[in-house]
Amino acid sequence: MEIRQFQRLRWYLRLFNLLLIAGLILLIVFNCHPMPWWLITLISVIGLMILLTGRVWCGYACPVGLLLDLLTALFKKLKVRQIKRSEKFNRSIRIFKYFFFVFYFVLHFWIGFDPGWILVFLLVVTAPFIVRFWCSFCPCGLLFGWLNAISPLKLEKDSTKCLSCGACSKLCPMQSKRISIQKTNGAVYSAECMMCGECIGKCPAAGAIKLTVFGKPLTESKRLK
Ligand code: SF4
Ligand code: SF4
Ligand code: SF4
Secondary structure, three states, X not given: OOHHHHHHHHHHHHHHHHHHHHHHHHXXXXXXXXXXXXXXXXXXXXXXXXXXXXXXXXXXXXXXXXXXXXXXXXXXXXXXXXXXXXXXXXXXXXXXXXXXXXXXXXXXXXXXXXXHHHHHHXXXXXXXXXXXXXXXXXXXHHHHHHOHHHOOEXXXXXXXXXXXXXXXXXXXXXXXXXXXXXXXXEEOOOOOOOOOOHHHHHOOOOOOEEEEEOOEEEEEOOOOO
């Protein structure tokens, strides 16, 4: 499949998943006292699917991720200047997010204080200027990232075809460095990667990056003219 077709398909899937999630929320709201067994089973199956696909949730279904991408697109159209994160800043975030993770859960479950204001700040205030900034801290994203290794959807690299231009990492919405620095062939394991395929569309080397599902290729990079 051509990368452009794949990207279009991903947007359709995201909108479809948004409707599914809205439907599920309505089902839960109207059936919560007591919750019927079929609804508990449905929620468990969906939860299991999310767990087994790692950060695919972030790239294909999360409503917050969709909202952030729509805001970014809107502000780009309005010519609002995006802040480029430096590599030093990204490295600090990768360490700091673990502290934030512990802090969030201690506040939420131990002290009983909902740290929603932090979420709103990171989500709303940064959205116009920094692509997917909240996703660098999101506790769910962090958990899903650990499960990327078992996901059937994988980003793969053929290092023999790579031109080492770095375009993939520079334009990655999750600021994943792994894709450009990996020197071996095969799956790219990154806890940040949401398998969105944005890097494939930006890669100038034919066949250097591809997305596979259960080892079968879905789409791959083509030589850019
Ligand atoms: S990191 Fe969190 S907010 Fe961002 S897409 Fe993933 S689950 Fe959604
Ligand atoms: S590395 Fe590629 S597939 Fe993964 S999040 Fe970044 S742009 Fe998307
Ligand atoms: S964009 Fe393609 S050619 Fe450039 S570093 Fe990434 S994988 Fe290599």
